[in-house]
Each structure stands twice: as structure tokens, then as C-alpha cells.
Amino acid sequence: MTKKSALILLLRLGVSAGLLVFLFIWVDVDFGILWPDDGKAVAWLVAALACVIGSVVLAALRWKQVCEALNLDVPTWRLVWHNFAGQFVSSFLPTTVGGDVIRVSRLGKDTGDRPTSFTTVIFERLSGWMVLPASIFLGLALDANLRSLGAATSGAVSAAVVTLFVLLVIIIAAGNDYSGRLLARYENSLAWLHAVHSGIDVLRNKPREVGRILASGATYQGMLVLAFWCASHSIGIEGFGFRAALAFVPAVLIVQVLPLGIGGLGVREGALALFLGELGVPREEAVALGLTIYALTIITSLFGLPSLVFNKTSDQALDEAAAELT
Structure with missing residues (x-):
């Protein structure tokens, strides 16, 4: 790990620790409510865990749709296997070599085509940028009361609008012939943007495949929303209906991917x-x-341990994938 990477890691650890300390000072958290105290609460918690596990599988199915659209042939079970491995790395090994690096390197090894493998991971992520804002607007449209909640409503709408704006800028920047020629000259330093250009070049003539990617992405995000909703019932939270979850959970998911912790x-x-x-x-x-969601994610990540133990990836492949993603 370079000094720069180590410094970034320490800063992110510090931010997470600082935020948690602030929250525990600001909020008197009763850790007892994290443990279900009756059969009904246990059932809700198990349902939430099943949803988190299911979301990893559905994410692999979304990835499968992207692979097929980009003419990359790979068995679905391999993508599920790689997804769990990536989830484990993201949860237990807080380094610059994250879950996406594992997925790129392993899919590249499976297919012998790492550039396209890299593009599939980038597009699989970008598809979520389209679906999450749509979920926010749908939740707000279904319940008029959610549209007048002050900071919560403003925050959710802002998260959706900013996400769509960033996505639009990326598509405009990478989706034309001029940028394609320019990015080809700086392929090493702007690998992820070059991957976006390559993907757009293929997908612009495949509207049906794009629709399948977005549909599978909506199913995946819906499963995550359901996980939050079930977990809220296990804790005994009142007033957090499914329409509210549909509107606000995607906003939380958008915020939590910021590289702050x-x-x-x-x-x-x-x-x-x-x-x-x-x-x-x-x-x-x-x-x-x-x-609770964090704990369920950690538990789900354990399914990725066998993949890491029995299907090791070379250090060189990891370094190359990390260089493209960072």
C-alpha cells in the first residue's frame, strides 16, 4: 500500500469513527433494541437478512444482464460467487483494493477479456444511478405526505437531482466520438471514463438490453428497500411505511456510497x-x-469467505484492476 493510499484509508477510518462518536453523543442509543425480544421480531430480522442475501444474488443477475449486453459470456453462478467475494472484501478489508477490484480481476480471469470485464462492473454501478432517483420520485409520488417533510423531502430530492445530473454529465462527456478519441489517448489515466464510452458505444443500439439492465437494477434496489423495511419492523420502528422506505432508503444508499468513511x-x-x-x-x-443493516451486511459477507480462500486472485491482477478503478 502506498503512503497516499494509507493516508486515505486512515482518513476514512477517522471519518467513520468520528461520525459514530458524534452520533452516540448526539443520540442515546439503546443497544438492547438491536436484539429481537420476541418471535415476531426475530421473524422480521430473519426476513431482513434474507433480503440482504437476496440483494447480493440480484446484483449478480443485474451484472449478468450487463455482461450479456456487452457480449461477455459467463455463467450466472460465477457472478454470484464473485459478488459475495467482493462483498466480503468491502466489509472486512477496508483497503483501496475493494470489492469492485476483486470482481474485475476475477471476471477478467474467467473470460480472458479484462477490459470488457471492467466495463461491465462500471456499467453495473451506473445503472443504479438511474434506478435510485426513480425510486425516490416514485415514493414521493405515491404519498403526498412525504412531499412536505421539510429537510427529509428536500434532502431526498436533492440526492436524486444531483445523482441524475452527475450521471448526465458522465454520459455527455463519454458518449460522443470526440471524447472517445480523446479518451483513447489517456486510456490509462481515465480508464473508467473510457470504459463508459466503450459501453455506451455498444449499448446505444441495444435498447431492449438496456431495459433489461434497468429492470434487474430496479429489482435489486427494491430488495434493499425491503431489507431496510423488514429491519425497521424487527426494531419496532413505527411510522416508517413501505412508501416512505421507497422514497428515503434510496437517498440513504446514495449518501452512503460517498467516500467519507x-x-x-x-x-x-x-x-x-x-x-x-x-x-x-x-x-x-x-x-x-x-x-442493524450494517450487521446484516457483515453476516452476508461471510458467504464470500470460501470464494476468497478457494479461488485466489494474483497480486498482479488485483493491482491492475485497482489502477483502473482508482
């Missing part, structure tokens, strides 16, 4: 306290919901 820890809990607070949910319960 490790695994969204602290960022996710603070965002939930903001959005759910306007619904009348106590701050301690909102923070507990974030910690």
Missing part, C-alpha cells in the same frame, strides 16, 4: 436519523436501524 458506517446512520426523524422516528431507533 468505511462501508458507509456513520454516514448511513446519520442520514437515517435525518430522513426518519421527520417521520417522527426517534433518533436512537434510526441509528439502530443503520447499525
Whole structure:
């Protein structure tokens, strides 16, 4: 690890730790509510865990749709296997070599085509940038009360608009012939943007495949929303209906991917306290919901351990994939 990477890692660890300390000072969290105290709560918690596990599988199916659209033939079970491995790395090894690096390097090894493998991972991520804002607007459209919640409504709409704006800028910047020629000259330093250009070049004539990617992405994001909703019931949160989850959970998911901490820890809990607070949910319960989701994600990540043990990736492949993604 370079000095720069180590410094970034320390900063991210510091941000997560600082946010958690602030939240625990600001909010009197009762850790007892994290443990279900009756059969009904246990059932909701198990359902939430099943949704988190299912979301990893659905993410692999979304990835499969991208692979097929880009003419990359790979078995679905391999993508599921790689997704769990990537989830484990993202959860337990807070380094610059994240889950996406594992996925790129392993898919490249499976197919012998790392450039296209890299493009599939980039586009699989970008598809979520389209679906998450749509979910926010759908949730707000379905419930008029959610459109007048002050900071929560403004925050969710802002997250959706900014996400769509950034996505539009990326598509405009990478989706034309001039940028393609320019990016080809700087392929090494702008690998991810060159991958976007290559993907757009292929997908612009495949509207049906694009529709399948977005549909699978919507199913995946819907499963994550359901996971949050089930987890809220296990804690006993009242006033957090499914339409509210549909509107605000995607906003939380957008915020938590910002490179401010490790695994969204602290960022996710603070965002939930903001959005759910306007619904009348106590701050301690909102923070507990974030910690519950984090714990369920950690448990789900354990399914990726066998993949890392029995299907090792060379250091060179990891370094090359990391260089493209960073």
C-alpha cells in the first residue's frame, strides 16, 4: 500500500469513527433494541437478512444482464460467487483494493477479456444511478405526505437531482466520438471514463438490453428497500411505511456510497436519523436501524469467505484492476 493510499484509508477510518462518536453523543442509543425480544421480531430480522442475501444474488443477475449486453459470456453462478467475494472484501478489508477490484480481476480471469470485464462492473454501478432517483420520485409520488417533510423531502430530492445530473454529465462527456478519441489517448489515466464510452458505444443500439439492465437494477434496489423495511419492523420502528422506505432508503444508499468513511458506517446512520426523524422516528431507533443493516451486511459477507480462500486472485491482477478503478 502506498503512503497516499494509507493516508486515505486512515482518513476514512477517522471519518467513520468520528461520525459514530458524534452520533452516540448526539443520540442515546439503546443497544438492547438491536436484539429481537420476541418471535415476531426475530421473524422480521430473519426476513431482513434474507433480503440482504437476496440483494447480493440480484446484483449478480443485474451484472449478468450487463455482461450479456456487452457480449461477455459467463455463467450466472460465477457472478454470484464473485459478488459475495467482493462483498466480503468491502466489509472486512477496508483497503483501496475493494470489492469492485476483486470482481474485475476475477471476471477478467474467467473470460480472458479484462477490459470488457471492467466495463461491465462500471456499467453495473451506473445503472443504479438511474434506478435510485426513480425510486425516490416514485415514493414521493405515491404519498403526498412525504412531499412536505421539510429537510427529509428536500434532502431526498436533492440526492436524486444531483445523482441524475452527475450521471448526465458522465454520459455527455463519454458518449460522443470526440471524447472517445480523446479518451483513447489517456486510456490509462481515465480508464473508467473510457470504459463508459466503450459501453455506451455498444449499448446505444441495444435498447431492449438496456431495459433489461434497468429492470434487474430496479429489482435489486427494491430488495434493499425491503431489507431496510423488514429491519425497521424487527426494531419496532413505527411510522416508517413501505412508501416512505421507497422514497428515503434510496437517498440513504446514495449518501452512503460517498467516500467519507468505511462501508458507509456513520454516514448511513446519520442520514437515517435525518430522513426518519421527520417521520417522527426517534433518533436512537434510526441509528439502530443503520447499525442493524450494517450487521446484516457483515453476516452476508461471510458467504464470500470460501470464494476468497478457494479461488485466489494474483497480486498482479488485483493491482491492475485497482489502477483502473482508482
